[in-house]
Amino acid sequence: MDKFNFVKDGAIKLPPGFRFQPTDEEIVFQYLIRKTFSCPLPASIIPEINICKHDPWDLPGDMEQDRYFFSNKEAKYRNGNRANRATLGGYWKPTGLDKQITCSKRKPILGMKKTLVFYKGKSQNASRTDWIMHEYRLVLPKNPPSNFKNPSQSSLVQIGNWVLCHIFLKKRNGKCDQEILEAGDENCYKASEHVQIAKPILYYDFMRGDLAASSCSSSLSNDDSSEVSSSPTTLVDQHEEATNRPL
Template sequence: MEKLNFIKNGVSKLPPGFRFQPTDEELVFQYLKCKIFSSQLPASIIPEINVSKYDPWDLPGNCGEQERYFFSSKEAKYRNGNRMNRTTNSGYWKATGSDKKIASSMTNIGIVGVRKTLVFYHGKSPNGSRTDWVMHEYRLLTLETTTSNSSQNYGNEIGDWVLCRIFMKKRSDSGSMMMKNDYTVMNEARFFDFMSVHNNSAMPPNHSSTSSSCSSSSNFVEVSSYDHEQTSAYADF
């Protein structure tokens, strides 16, 4: 079978109409396992890159794509340690939640995959600000069976590669609607206060209660004060 290569200049480029949407099992046993054991890959679609050398928005490929995939080498954070380096130029990746075990449905080969979820934080640890960037990091481990009770435990990690799926988490529709409503309210407040400044002299006495109720909000007071200063500046000019 001819090996398919869809990588050009370190960036994956699929033909029009094709989508790369592998399952966790396929990523671990069809791609990561083959990469580690130097077997032929189903397709050369996943580029090699050290993910910790880039901020997520600077990684190769189209940032607007839903997901991007990379083979990343295991770079140790400390010279004599096994902990991976997860610090980038602008922030760091922080693990969250529990790891997910990924087993092969085809055969019991004594190998298991593990998916670790990480979130990107902007700034320096431990005071970074959380972002919407998420990474699923896939690893390959040996699966050991104890003779006493036939239970299976994770063994050592295999190989010098991990497989990374990186994407930006979508905001909920309710959150987006709240932001839109807040924006609309602020614009309406600015428009109302602007009109009230210019038409204050012409406003009848029975509108004083409405003006008082609107100025009870600190946000409205700040907007009204800003517009009044701008109006005075234009008048002096």
């Protein structure tokens, strides 16, 4: 039995101040692999639910937060391997290429991460939404010794029937999730062309007598030995006039 259980009413309930933000490697090799082989989980924090039975906005939990679910992969046809991705109000459509997740301690087992976008409505008249799902699954190469480094999709066999789904609502702030960009979302690429990167703000340090760089979004670490190599001439002239001006 798991030591900690944070699932209540089909949703994650964490104490105030705690956030569940696992990495791809932790999702695959700490949670999904344990679930697949019926081993104790680090914590009962991911509920079980059939993703295809619910639209993303009807799933348990806070829609403004990232949500994680264990789900059984459901076949679309009885005698086929194609997964069923249809829900009551739409369907999940894969986008881009699957991402391979590896762990040196877990060879030859691999994790595969698929990115999907939710479309509302029927296939022909469906409209794209901002709902994103990352689906993780365990796979094993058919010939591990020779095909482990760069196995093709056709040479991979899924282990078990469990998948782990990370579902979230993409924020409309003009920026795109980096993983969605890597997956090949064309609309995100177009939006990212209009995003301007803020330049560092230069200020004059009167205690040290030199110019330093400051940024509202980031700061230099203690190990960063980079220096400001150039500065606007107008700023230098203004600072020289300020320092030479009599008090």
